[in-house]
Each structure stands twice: as structure tokens, then as C-alpha cells.
Amino acid sequence: MKATFLEHSLRVSVVCPLCKGSLEIKRAVRHNDVIQRAILSCVSCKTLFRIYARIPVLLEPGQRADWNHPFVEALFGYTTEPYEKLLEKYGIDRIRRRYSEVIKGEYSPPKVFFKEPVDRSLLAMGGWRIRKCSIERHLERIKRQTEHNEALKEMVYIVKDLSPSRILDMCSGGGFFLAHLLEKYREFRELYSFDIDYKCAKRIEGILMYYGLLNKSLPLVTDARAMPFRQNYFDIITNNCGFGQILGYSRALRETYRALRHSGKLVVREIYGITRWDSSRTRKELGFSVDELVEFYKRYDIYIDKESFIAALEKIGFSIELIKDFKESYLIVCTK
Numbered sequence: 001m002k003a004t005f006l007e008h009s010l011r012v013s014v015v016c017p018l019c020k021g022s023l024e025i026k027r028a029v030r031h032n033d034v035i036q037r038a039i040l041s042c043v044s045c046k047t048l049f050r051i052y053a054r055i056p057v058l059l060e061p062g063q064r065a066d067w068n069h070p071f072v073e074a075l076f077g078y079t080t081e082p083y084e085k086l087l088e089k090y091g092i093d094r095i096r097r098r099y100s101e102v103i104k105g106e107y108s109p110p111k112v113f114f115k116e117p118v119d120r121s122l123l124a125m126g127g128w129r130i131r132k133c134s135i136e137r138h139l140e141r142i143k144r145q146t147e148h149n150e151a152l153k154e155m156v157y158i159v160k161d162l163s164p165s166r167i168l169d170m171c172s173g174g175g176f177f178l179a180h181l182l183e184k185y186r187e188f189r190e191l192y193s194f195d196i197d198y199k200c201a202k203r204i205e206g207i208l209m210y211y212g213l214l215n216k217s218l219p220l221v222t223d224a225r226a227m228p229f230r231q232n233y234f235d236i237i238t239n240n241c242g243f244g245q246i247l248g249y250s251r252a253l254r255e256t257y258r259a260l261r262h263s264g265k266l267v268v269r270e271i272y273g274i275t276r277w278d279s280s281r282t283r284k285e286l287g288f289s290v291d292e293l294v295e296f297y298k299r300y301d302i303y304i305d306k307e308s309f310i311a312a313l314e315k316i317g318f319s320i321e322l323i324k325d326f327k328e329s330y331l332i333v334c335t336k
């Protein structure tokens with residue numbers, strides 16, 4: 001039987017996210033040689049993970065493979081409801097009370113433990129996203145929505161010029177960056193992408209399938225704060241507007257540094273951040289002034305703005321090579 005790229009990656013790059021030990025495949029169910037379902041067992045800490053419809057889901061036990069905004073998660077704990085809905089449901093006064101209890105340490109939202117990170121509904125939604133018509137529609141949408149996005153285009157050129165062999169795209173989301181990159185650059189030897197959200201990983205699987213690249217790439221579900229990769233592995237790590245969406249993003253930055261090889265590069269696009277927002281507007285729309293948001297974001301280690309991001313990168317040990325400003329976002333290239 002031919003070894004698939006997943007099996008190759010378990011030998012060279014992918015490890016247990018918790019203790020970084022090797023993972024063994026057990027009880028694999030294959031279709032045309034490709035593993036559809038299996039258990040991945042850590043030989044060191046013995047934690048068991050699963051492959052759901054070809055996607056390895058390497059999350060800490062109890063986590064669910066989906067995502068909500070870090071501000072919502074820090075205030076409410078696990079919920080799938082967006083902030084606007086919660087605002088409608090509770091009203092600004094109750095949410096402000098919750099904010100002050102949380103920030104004073106008088107209340108912390110209950111932790112929910114999920115038996116399975118991926119349930120039937122996530123599996124079903126993921127399944128739809130790899131149908132050919134859905135992929136084509138999605139690629140069209142990406143093209144339309146990014147037609148004038150100069151920062152994204154520049155990000156692609158920067159990565160292509162470096163002609164990396166081993167690439168990791170973090171927080172791949174809907175694959176807006178990856179789809180653009182793959183239009184211009186497919187000469188890599190290995191490409192990994194991950195998101196904490198199972199539906200996003202399936203979206204990327206669809207895009208990689210469309211370009212016929214699944215023989216040298218692997219979409220995963222994992223947490224940027226505990227990455228399942230060997231240290232010093234990647235030539236390039238890319239992150240298009242993902243750091244701003246992580247609760248506790250300094251841990252993700254440290255993991256990024258660990259996974260990059262020496263002299264490897266991190267290429268990031270990010271929005272300028274909340275200190276550029278209009279305080280009277282945030283007070284009206286979100287219920288909090290910018291200063292209140294900044295205080296909360298600091299406490300929960302959520303991305304605040306360009307300046308604090310640069311300081312965080314330097315503190316971890318990155319050397320900043322390039323900072324380029326665009327209208328709504330900026331690019332940073334830095335080296336380990």
C-alpha cells in the first residue's frame with residue numbers, strides 16, 4: 001500500500017500537540033488507500049485523537065472544533081452565538097456587569113467539556129464544503145471579495161519570492177490567502193494548513209483537492225496555542241488576519257517561533273486594531289469604550305494593535321524585516 005502524505009507527515013513533521021511525542025495510527029478505515037477515519041495515539045502521553053473524514057483533529061481533549069470571537073469567549077465561555085445576538089439577548093447593562101465581574105476576577109465562565117471535538121452537524125457541514133460546486137462558488141467569492149486587496153496580493157508575492165519548500169499556513173479560515181497563493185505558487189514540497197474550526201479545514205481540503213495538491217499537503221484541525229509540529233521545521237509560516245482572532249495569542253506566537261526553522265520567516269497580514277476605532281461608536285455599538293476594550297484585551301491576551309503586536313514579536317525573539325502599511329491592513333515579515 002502506498003504511504004499517503006498524512007502517513008509521511010506523521011514520520012517527519014506532525015506530532016502530539018500536547019507533549020510533542022510521536023503519533024501512531026490505529027484502527028484506520030481506508031478508501032482508495034486514503035485514511036478516512038482512524039485513531040491517532042500519542043506514544044508518549046497516550047492521549048487519543050481522531051481523524052474525521054480524512055482530517056486529523058489534534059485538539060486537547062474536551063475542546064470543540066469550532067470558533068467564536070475571543071472577546072465573546074472570554075466573557076461568556078463556549079457559545080456559538082455572535083456578539084450582536086448576545087447583545088440583543090442580554091442588553092448592554094447586563095453585559096457591562098458581566099465585563100466588570102470578569103475583569104475583577106469575581107466571575108469566570110464555566111468550562112464546557114465536549115466528548116467529541118467533531119459531531120454529526122460539523123461533519124455534515126464540512127462534507128458540503130468539499131463538493132465541486134461548493135468549491136467553485138467559494139473560489140469565485142474569494143476572487144470577487146479580494147479583487148482590490150493589494151495587501152493580500154503583496155503577501156502572496158513575498159511568499160512566492162522566497163520559494164519555500166515547507167510551508168505552514170496558520171488560521172487558514174476560508175482559505176482567502178491560500179487560494180491566492182496557490183494560483184501563483186505550487187512548487188513547494190510540503191504544505192500544511194490548520195484552523196481550530198473543522199468546517200474551515202474542510203474548506204481548505206476542497207481547495208487543495210481542486211488544485212490536485214493533496215499528495216503534498218495536509219489540512220488539519222488544531223489550536224495555534226498548542227501546535228502539533230516538530231520544532232525548527234518550516235521555512236515559512238503565514239498568517240492572514242488570524243492572530244487577531246485568537247484568545248491568548250502570545251502562546252500562538254511562541255508556538256509559531258518554535259515551529260519555524262532558524263532563519264525561517266513569518267509573514268503576517270493584520271488589521272491595525274482596536275486603538276484606531278472610534279470610541280463613541282464602539283460605546284454605542286458594542287457597549288464599551290476603546291479604553292475599556294483595551295483593558296479587557298490586555299487582561300485576556302487578545303491582539304490589540306500594530307504597535308503591541310510588533311513589541312510582542314520582538315519580545316519572543318523575531319527580527320522584523322519589513323513592515324508595509326496599506327489602507328485597512330499591514331504586512332509584517334520577520335525572521336527567526
Ligand SMILES: C[S@@+](CC[C@H](N)C(=O)[O-])C[C@H]1O[C@@H](n2cnc3c(N)ncnc32)[C@H](O)[C@@H]1O
Pocket residue numbers: 066067170171172173174175176177178194195196197200222223224225239240241242245246247
Ligand atoms: C480572519 S480568519 C483567517 C482568514 C484566513 N487566513 C484566510 O486567508 O481566509 C481567522 C481564523 O482564525 C481561526 N482561529 C481562531 N483561533 C484559533 C486558534 N486558537 N487556533 C487556530 N485557529 C484559530 C478562526 O477559526 C478563523 O477561521
Ligand SMILES: [Zn+2]
Pocket residue numbers: 016017018019020021042043044045046047
Ligand atoms: Zn502526547
